[in-house]
Amino acid sequence: MLSIYNTLTGKNEPFESLVPKIVRMYACGVTVYDYCHIGHARSALVFDVIRRYLEFTGYQVEFVKNFTDVDDKIIKRANERGVSCDAITAEFIEAYYQDMGRLGIRRATIEPKATEHMAEIIELVQTLIQKGLAYEVAGDVYFQVEKYQPYGSLSKRKLEDLQAGARVEVDERKRHPMDFALWKSSKQGEPSWESPWGPGRPGWHIECSAMSIKHLGETFDIHGGGMDLIFPHHENEIAQSCGATGKEFVRYWIHNGFVQVNQEKMSKSLGNFFAIREIFEKSRWPEAETGEMLRYFLLGTHYRSPLDFSDHSLLEAKNALNGFYDLFTRLKESEDRGTGDKELMPAIERCKVAFREAMDDDFNTSVAIAELQRLKSDVNKLLSQGLSTEARRIAREEFRSLGNCLGLFQLDKWQFSQVPVGQTADLSPASPIIMRQKVMMIDQVEEADTPQPMLSAAKPKSEFSDTQVQLKVDERNEARKQKDFKKADEIRRFLSSHGIVIEDKPDGTSRWKR
RNA sequence: GGCGCCGUACCCAAGUGGUUAAGGGAGCAGUCUGCAAAACUGCGAUGCAGCGGUUCGACCCCGCUCGGCGCCUCCA
Numbered sequence: 001m002l003s004i005y006n007t008l009t010g011k012n013e014p015f016e017s018l019v020p021k022i023v024r025m026y027a028c029g030v031t032v033y034d035y036c037h038i039g040h041a042r043s044a045l046v047f048d049v050i051r052r053y054l055e056f057t058g059y060q061v062e063f064v065k066n067f068t069d070v071d072d073k074i075i076k077r078a079n080e081r082g083v084s085c086d087a088i089t090a091e092f093i094e095a096y097y098q099d100m101g102r103l104g105i106r107r108a109t110i111e112p113k114a115t116e117h118m119a120e121i122i123e124l125v126q127t128l129i130q131k132g133l134a135y136e137v138a139g140d141v142y143f144q145v146e147k148y149q150p151y152g153s154l155s156k157r158k159l160e161d162l163q164a165g166a167r168v169e170v171d172e173r174k175r176h177p178m179d180f181a182l183w184k185s186s187k188q189g190e191p192s193w194e195s196p197w198g199p200g201r202p203g204w205h206i207e208c209s210a211m212s213i214k215h216l217g218e219t220f221d222i223h224g225g226g227m228d229l230i231f232p233h234h235e236n237e238i239a240q241s242c243g244a245t246g247k248e249f250v251r252y253w254i255h256n257g258f259v260q261v262n263q264e265k266m267s268k269s270l271g272n273f274f275a276i277r278e279i280f281e282k283s284r285w286p287e288a289e290t291g292e293m294l295r296y297f298l299l300g301t302h303y304r305s306p307l308d309f310s311d312h313s314l315l316e317a318k319n320a321l322n323g324f325y326d327l328f329t330r331l332k333e334s335e336d337r338g339t340g341d342k343e344l345m346p347a348i349e350r351c352k353v354a355f356r357e358a359m360d361d362d363f364n365t366s367v368a369i370a371e372l373q374r375l376k377s378d379v380n381k382l383l384s385q386g387l388s389t390e391a392r393r394i395a396r397e398e399f400r401s402l403g404n405c406l407g408l409f410q411l412d413k414w415q416f417s418q419v420p421v422g423q424t425a426d427l428s429p430a431s432p433i434i435m436r437q438k439v440m441m442i443d444q445v446e447e448a449d450t451p452q453p454m455l456s457a458a459k460p461k462s463e464f465s466d467t468q469v470q471l472k473v474d475e476r477n478e479a480r481k482q483k484d485f486k487k488a489d490e491i492r493r494f495l496s497s498h499g500i501v502i503e504d505k506p507d508g509t510s511r512w513k514r
Numbered sequence: 515g516g517c518g519c520c521g522u523a524c525c526c527a528a529g530u531g532g533u534u535a536a537g538g539g540a541g542c543a544g545u546c547u548g549c550a551a552a553a554c555u556g557c558g559a560u561g562c563a564g565c566g567g568u569u570c571g572a573c574c575c576c577g578c579u580c581g582g583c584g585c586c587u588c589c590a
Contacts (some may be wrong), residue, residue: 028590036590038590039589043590045588071580073588082586155586156517157518161515162516163543204588226589226590227519228584228589229589232586232587258584258590266590269589299525305519306519306520307526307527307585308526310526313525313539319540320539323538326552326553327552327553332551358528364518364528366528366537367529367536367537370527370537370568371524372537380552380554383553389559394531484547486555488549489549489550492551496550501552503550503551504547504549513550
């Protein structure tokens with residue numbers, strides 16, 4: 001039985017969907033005005049995994065993830081560049097798909113945009129005004145927090161406490177300092193839509209209420225996002241939605257922890273973030289492998305805990321994955337004793353049960369991965385006893401199937417280097433995966449940071465083609481056959497210096513990897 | 515000022531009021547190997563920031579202290 005930690009109640013609760021066999025979930029997406037960083041990746045990944053696991057356990061999942069495509073930051077960016085807001089949002093939605101695609105994050109069932117839901121938004125605002133929960137001031141509409149009694153229940157805050165800590169100057173036109181905008185009248189040159197209050201655009205929070213209600217209904221199962229959205233975003237969503245419908249809005253609120261750098265939250269304002277694309281571009285490994293390394297790293301920690309991003313953690317993820325893919329490689333090789341066969345299924349069963357138990361416990365991916373490690377170890381032992389072709393196929397399939405919940409183990413071949421065909425090898429120095437401590441987004445001014453190579457321990461990238469390597473390997477095995485071990489070792493050393501590792505098999509042939 | 519989180523071995527990281535405190539990475543030793551690599555085996559916290567308290571018993575509950583962080587403003 002799946003249980004989920006609910007931010008609203010602060011407790012683990014058994015999960016029961018509103019409609020049997022169907023889960024309706026909504027995740028707050030991104031404001032599309034810049035490239036995504038790993039923090040965005042974590043959030044997207046957490047909900048991707050939740051969705052995958054729910055499907056794995058037999059639910060049909062209706063998953064909505066929005067794009068915020070009308071916003072101050074978008075307008076600002078468009079003005080800076082002298083282009084339309086549409087051009088900005090189109091560019092960064094495209095970039096979003098590219099970045100998230102490289103991480104193996106599946107698209108949601110529905111990915112609505114705020115600009116395409118103006119009618120629903122306006123209608124919702126009207127309802128709130130009619131119900132006396134919102135008021136208009138000169139073309140702006142505000143939600144009146146004092147009129148919504150449970151306000152603060154998600155973030156566990158009292159209105160008085162919020163006021164006391166308010167760091168922002170108060171708009172005198174508001175009836176209460178914490179009242180927030182549902183509709184903003186537009187200034188010159190800003191995108192605007194006709195409304196009963198004149199031309200304007202929606203406030204940030206209202207779009208999610210409008211879109212989630214439209215696509216998932218007035219009450220749905222799961223809603224989530226990063227922890228920083230708890231207040232004010234989700235608090236306000238609850239006020240708007242429950243205020244308008246009079247019904248329960250969301251049954252389980254899920255919030256993921258932050259990605260940090262050097263123990264600090266990674267954020268735009270601190271300038272200490274890593275853009276997803278920069279990591280891919282600077283990675284010495286191929287895209288698919290890099291994506292899997294990132295996933296493994298991000299899922300190695302429970303989703304509600306903070307986790308520190310560094311080259312070192314990425315390298316650890318890679319080393320851990322090596323173990324799995326080394327096994328998968330051996331599972332593909334022929335060798336047909338079936339001595340260990342009868343013990344395989346019990347081992348797999350044990351793993352399946354433990355894996356589900358872990359995931360059922362508030363999506364404990366960390367433990368789930370540990371269980372896969374245990375199975376890896378079990379299968380390794382059985383393999384040395386001998387597994388039949390069929391048994392090896394079953395074992396590989398099991399890793400693929402359980403791994404699919406986490407988006408891991410789907411690659412056929414795990415390799416560490418791209419192979420530019422026809423290039424000659426030279427001993428170019430290792431290029432670090434991440435060149436700079438800080439990655440500048442396009443709106444950041446370059447700072448004179450000392451470049452800090454972060455992956456110095458990695459091996460140099462190989463520049464041989466597969467065929468070139470195979471020729472060398474064949475040559476070495478010929479030498480071994482002749483007992484010319486001096487030559488054989490020379491070849492091994494040569495390839496090793498180019499990041500290629502040879503593993504001799506008992507039958508006199510060798511496998512190699514980069 | 516208000517609300518809240520975290521501190522587990524060299525590193526990452528689970529976890530439970532009471533069997534030997536998961537798992538991974540790195541390291542060391544051994545088996546295997548022509549040599550390696552991989553795999554396998556063994557080694558590694560008598561202790562879970564510190565100090566008190568509750569309890570028959572706490573790393574897990576409570577309090578205090580130290581250290582780190584987050585939200586209260588756009589933020590995944």
